Amino acid sequence: MHIAETSRMSTAHTQRPVANAIRSACINVGFLYVTNHGIPEETIQRALSASKEFFSLPLNKKMELDIRKTPNFKGYNSILSSNTDPLNRGDLNEGFEFGWEEIQARDDDEKRANDGVMAGANVWPSDLPNFRESVLSYYHAAVNLGRKMFPLFALALDLPEDFFDDKTEDAAANMRVLHYPPQTGPVDDRMIGIGAHSDYQCFTILWQEPGVQALQVLNKQKEWIDAPPIPGTLVINLGDQFARWTNDVFKSTLHRAINRSGVHRYSIPLFFGTDYDVKLEPIPSCVSPERPSKYEVVTAGEYVKERLKATYAH
Numbered sequence: 001m002h003i004a005e006t007s008r009m010s011t012a013h014t015q016r017p018v019a020n021a022i023r024s025a026c027i028n029v030g031f032l033y034v035t036n037h038g039i040p041e042e043t044i045q046r047a048l049s050a051s052k053e054f055f056s057l058p059l060n061k062k063m064e065l066d067i068r069k070t071p072n073f074k075g076y077n078s079i080l081s082s083n084t085d086p087l088n089r090g091d092l093n094e095g096f097e098f099g100w101e102e103i104q105a106r107d108d109d110e111k112r113a114n115d116g117v118m119a120g121a122n123v124w125p126s127d128l129p130n131f132r133e134s135v136l137s138y139y140h141a142a143v144n145l146g147r148k149m150f151p152l153f154a155l156a157l158d159l160p161e162d163f164f165d166d167k168t169e170d171a172a173a174n175m176r177v178l179h180y181p182p183q184t185g186p187v188d189d190r191m192i193g194i195g196a197h198s199d200y201q202c203f204t205i206l207w208q209e210p211g212v213q214a215l216q217v218l219n220k221q222k223e224w225i226d227a228p229p230i231p232g233t234l235v236i237n238l239g240d241q242f243a244r245w246t247n248d249v250f251k252s253t254l255h256r257a258i259n260r261s262g263v264h265r266y267s268i269p270l271f272f273g274t275d276y277d278v279k280l281e282p283i284p285s286c287v288s289p290e291r292p293s294k295y296e297v298v299t300a301g302e303y304v305k306e307r308l309k310a311t312y313a314h
């Protein structure tokens with residue numbers, strides 16, 4: 001899999017080779033690793049510690065924040081309460097999900113959170129005073145990285161680099177902290193850490209705990225290939241919104257996670273898409289008589305909402 005040096009993204013003449021590397025990764029595998037991503041290790045470690053602390057709360061405390069109590073899937077999902085692969089029986093992970101929020105509360109937070117199809121404010125554990133700030137610090141750092149990625153994806157598609165600027169004004173970005181207990185003994189493929197799925201937004205920025213293998217990607221030969229954690233890198237993988245924008249020129253690849261490591265595993269995906277009110281219309285250069293438009297046009301918000309509903313309908 002490709003490794004893109006994000007530190008080389010900053011100036012126009014060095015962007016082209018990076019964009020070319022991204023183009024080839026997006027067309028062929030839909031997964032890449034980025035180095036020099038700019039998120040301080042300390043920020044990662046604080047988010048990780050906060051997430052471990054959260055997951056070690058008693059189940060009844062965590063269930064107070066049950067993701068099904070909020071209109072748009074903010075809060076806690078317990079083990080086996082989500083199911084990303086409809087053929088499976090549930091995901092062996094617990095998670096906590098939230099969306100955009102300033103670290104310093106602002107007057108219009110509530111209005112922003114309650115606007116539009118994905119409306120719904122975040123919920124936070126009252127017993128862990130540092131949790132919110134620790135995970136939001138990582139969130140904002142990862143959103144900044146995501147903002148740098150959009151111009152590169154635009155260049156990779158031979159579009160002007162500002163193509164996504166007016167479509168990504170409000171970060172439509174959801175983050176999860178995830179905990180996968182180890183699976184021992186024979187593992188039934190229908191009940192694993194997270195079942196085979198493709199992600200819902202444009203791309204995902206994924207931090208995986210070093211030293212613990214679990215993530216796998218389906219290759220063109222339909223074999224599951226390990227995507228191991230590489231210290232100092234993040235995984236970036238494409239989601240279905242990009243498949244829609246590009247009429248499947250960019251691949252949103254199936255992936256899954258199985259934790260057979262014998263130890264608990266933690267990961268932090270952040271799902272980044274265009275603004276929720278933006279229509280997912282195919283980019284004209286990706287449509288031709290040989291490649292007719294494949295998808296019905298819906299807004300990003302409607303799309304994400306439907307996918308989340310299906311995941312938690314289980």
Ligand SMILES: O=C(O)CCC(=O)C(=O)O
Pocket residue numbers: 176178194199206208214215255256257267268269
């Ligand atoms: O935990 C992982 O490595 C993958 C998580 C994932 O695929 C997801 O949450 O969509």
Ligand SMILES: [Fe+2]
Pocket residue numbers: 197198199204255
């Ligand atoms: Fe995923």
